[in-house]
Amino acid sequence: MNVLRIGHVKLRVMDMPEAVEHYEKTLGMYKVHEDEQGDVYLKCWDEWDKYSVILTPSDRAGMDHVAFKVRQDSDLDTLHERIEAWGIGTRWLPENTLPDTGRILAFKLPSGHDMYLYAHKALVGTQVGTINPDPWPDNVRGAGAHWLDHCLLMCELNPETGVNTVAENTRFMVECLGFFLTEQVMVGPEGAIQAATWLSCSTTPHDIAFVGGPTSGFHHMAFFLDSWHDVLKAADVMAKRKVRIDVAPTRHGITRGETIYFFDPSGNRNETFAGLGYLAQPDRPVTTWSEDRLGSGIFYHTGELVASFTDVYT
Incomplete structure (x- = not known):
């Protein structure tokens, strides 16, 4: 069982065009997907998974959920048992509930925040690749956030x-x-x-x-x-x-x-x-x-x- 790292944050935003412009032009992220519900998915140039930020239309700001990636799919079953034994209820979200993402174990922290755990997300690679890469890509914009x-x-x-x-x-x-x-x-x-x-x-x-x-x-x-x-x-x-x-x-x-x-x-x-x-x-x-x-x-x-x-x- 191994939680690797933060995977993504899903944020509520009140004006999608303004929000996308901010994350693209101020932070330097790249839009990679938009779904039928109007959610927008973005990644930084030095990230290899498909997205790390999800923006969802809303009438109020705040976080919808934070997600962490685990090492392998079987870890989700182990963590499911541990979290339930802790006294926290969980629910399973099937594969592709979020685009290009495997099944998700969802639950609430004691503070009430929603947390997701998943093992698989589409790997699209960084902007510089893995074969003889340059230190940074030519099309860095804004702050040029890495991840x-x-x-x-x-x-x-x-x-x-x-x-x-x-x-x-x-x-x-x-x-x-x-x-x-x-x-x-x-x-x-x-x-x-x-x-x-x-x-x-x-x-x-x-x-x-x-x-x-x-x-x-x-x-x-x-x-x-x-x-x-x-x-x-x-x-x-x-x-x-x-x-x-x-x-x-x-x-x-x-x-x-x-x-x-x-x-x-x-x-x-x-x-x-x-x-x-x-x-x-x-x-x-x-x-x-x-x-x-x-x-x-x-x-x-x-x-x-x-x-x-x-x-x-x-």
């Missing part, structure tokens, strides 16, 4: 009532799905409340993260860039295209990533994220941030939180 890197989900956290779906999600992801914890934020009396977690199933600092808030929702999805210089170039692209920027280029203390946050036309937050940060391994000691240093953890340069970063999500 969908991770997502962060807001989870209901209410210390007064004892509700903490950050901790519930984290325990489920680690004990049931085989992720491992890389970093966490501990708050409250004696630092006893797990208020945010970053988890990996690969070698990157996080494939998914959970942060506590008044309600559950979607915070952002992130796209990988090579370097700090590429993050600055992405900011130039956004300024030129009049994209609404949430947080200007800076560095995280948590994950050590170099970053810029911005919004698509529907208000869904995106991130361009650069830097390996560190080699994530299951036996690496967990990094813990205390409540008094949270500002530095999120925005290392200023050490100060930006209100919209924690208060605005879809």
Whole structure:
């Protein structure tokens, strides 16, 4: 049983032409498919599976589901048994419920977010191929995002009532799905409340993260860039295209990533994220941030939180 990586995020958008233009011209993705329901499927130039983002028409923004790819089809049966034994209900979606994708195991996280697991998606290759490839293709546009890197989900956290779906999600992801914890934020009396977690199933600092808030929702999805210089170039692209920027280029203390946050036309937050940060391994000691240093953890340069970063999500 092995969860490999994040596979795709399906987002609700309120104006499809505007959304497609944003993901193509700002981030540099490529439209690969549009289905009969009007959903649009996109990929980045350095991804080999057919798509990593699905845009679906809606009257409200937010995430429909996040999907992770597992190593082989039999892993889905093993995970089905484990998730059901955990007490979480599952449902099977047949092959090609999503285009060019095998059967899907669908369920809800303790926080209420929808998650899909699948083993097969059509392999179409990267823009540079696998035989004597160039470092990048000639037709890179916008920020030139390499791949969908991770997502962060807001989870209901209410210390007064004892509700903490950050901790519930984290325990489920680690004990049931085989992720491992890389970093966490501990708050409250004696630092006893797990208020945010970053988890990996690969070698990157996080494939998914959970942060506590008044309600559950979607915070952002992130796209990988090579370097700090590429993050600055992405900011130039956004300024030129009049994209609404949430947080200007800076560095995280948590994950050590170099970053810029911005919004698509529907208000869904995106991130361009650069830097390996560190080699994530299951036996690496967990990094813990205390409540008094949270500002530095999120925005290392200023050490100060930006209100919209924690208060605005879809």
